[in-house]
Amino acid sequence: MISLGFPWALLLLPLPLLVHYLVPAHRERVPALRIPFFRRVVETVGSEPGPGSVVLGRSLLQTATGILIWCLLVLALARPEKVGQPIELSKSARDVVLAIDISGSMDARDFQTPAGETLQRLQGVKNVVGSFIEGREGDRMALIVFGSKAYVQSPLTQDLQTIGDLLNQTTVAMAGPHTALGDSIGLAIRTFETSDIDQRLLILLSDGTDTVSRMSPVNAAEIARNKGIEIYTIGVGNPEASGEDKVDLETLKQIAARTRGQYFFAQDQDGLQQVYDRIDALAPRETETLSYRPRRSLAWIPLALIAGLGLGVTAYLVLTTRQRAHS
Template sequence: MFDNIEFANPQFFWLFLLLPLAILWYILTRKKQLASLTISTLKGFNGSRILSKLKPLLFALRLLALSAIITALARPQTEDISTRTKTTKGIDIVMAIDVSSSMLAQDLKPNRLAALKEVAANFIKKRPNDRIGLVAYAGESYTKTPITSDKSIVLGALREITYGQLEDGTAIGMGLATSVNRLKESKAISKVIILLTDGVNNSGFIEPQTAADLAVEYDIKTYTIGLGTNGNALTPIAYKRDGKTFQYGMRQVEIDEQLLQDIADVTGGQYFRATNNDKLEEIYDEINKLEKTEIEEFKYYKYEEKFRPLVFLAGFLLLIEWGLRATLFKSFI
């Protein structure tokens, strides 16, 4: 009955301070309420002596009734809260991921592509109210997943992204243009591209500046990320004799940071540089904070009053007291 109970008028509990005063008054006036008679023997009054000792039970019943009434005045009630959320500002996001051979470099652990996929998956899980799509690019580009609100589809597609699905190279303009094409007809209030690369534009037939102008035309903000340590990195340089596995060697990390900065500036986004796993994770967390979806929450409160059983209990206790006074204890009152 009293699970998860709250009280609407807890100030009435101060009335419990009157109960000790009532007990003290009862103790001080008890003897005055009983008439005394001096006789030679009490043998004929054994039953009456027992009833006399039980008389305080009547006062105890009254105290219990008063306690129930005070608690009822405090209005115990249970509260049931139901919540409904409404997304008031939706965001459509396309993540453009570089899958060139240099993304297998091991300056991030275990390599750049694996580290990116782990961080990107966490980012996707933190955007439950947005639609997200994936674009993969190397020497060319393609849409891995159109924008969708089904995060299981996006996460599954992200896991499937590997090196070797496209001709090698780094076509930044192509990757950006394909992402713009995915978002240009979106009705979302905010449209965002997160473009990541670890190199310089050396492939494709669309210039990055042209793709950036298209993003501006369709009011698409672009966050760019340059991935790679400062200095040299252990990078694939050639195939081994089996033609299947890479031979690694140290190479200078070359990222066209000025190009990525220009793309971000012209589209209203920001450029970030990720030199290790932790920094990459921090960047995605920062983008997550910058692009917040506005959610309106409605709460509905339903109260169920619990004072009625206490009122019935108080009435029942007073009825018992009255009945005992009028019957069993009548000769002592």
């Protein structure tokens, strides 16, 4: 389909006619003396008469060429464009950050699969979270892992394949043996600072008790709430253990409550899968569909025709001048 980017330019088409009628050519009357038998008088005195005023006329070809050039120039100003078929793009309407605990306690082999097999906690988490990531197509996601320190494995991206690959490459205690729960929330807040999307969700999974963070998890949750971040917390592991191996369910509950999020607890892989299914139901994927039509400018066509006409007229004038000079 052909359209005009600036159709108002077509209003310039009658401009030469308006100029012709409203601003006519300058004409000047001067006094003159008419002499009868002018040619005989001139011959008698032996003088050569000079030419008088000459009003040049226009040929039909010149008029048609001028009109055509003006029309092509106005058409170029109107910016003709070739409009393609609509193209739709999906843009994420929510940003999600996954914060996964990989402290030393995640090495415990007490995670039961539906088949009754016992897995390492981190491996069981990887299996469930990997499926969750694959099902979030359309969301932008980031991955944070934390132990004694919190690290961004991947900033916000729609490349979910890379998120899954990076998660699979993590190992227990690669970020230190302890649990920095509050620091992981603080790092998630900084990660969201690059986002211009209002809906922000942090999914925080931990199996231990915070002992090394510079900021308490509850205070970090307060800051997250002020930044418009909703936090879903997931506790895994043994709440009856001691020390850092004991999952701090009370803190996870407070974090979720402070940000108007949700708290979950999972003792095995099947329970964790149900948790992520529940999160999918509570926070379904949200996308914005953007539609646009590609446009390709065709203004060069009338400009090229004008250039061609100009060359043709120039060549015609040169040839005519040479023929008159030889004749």
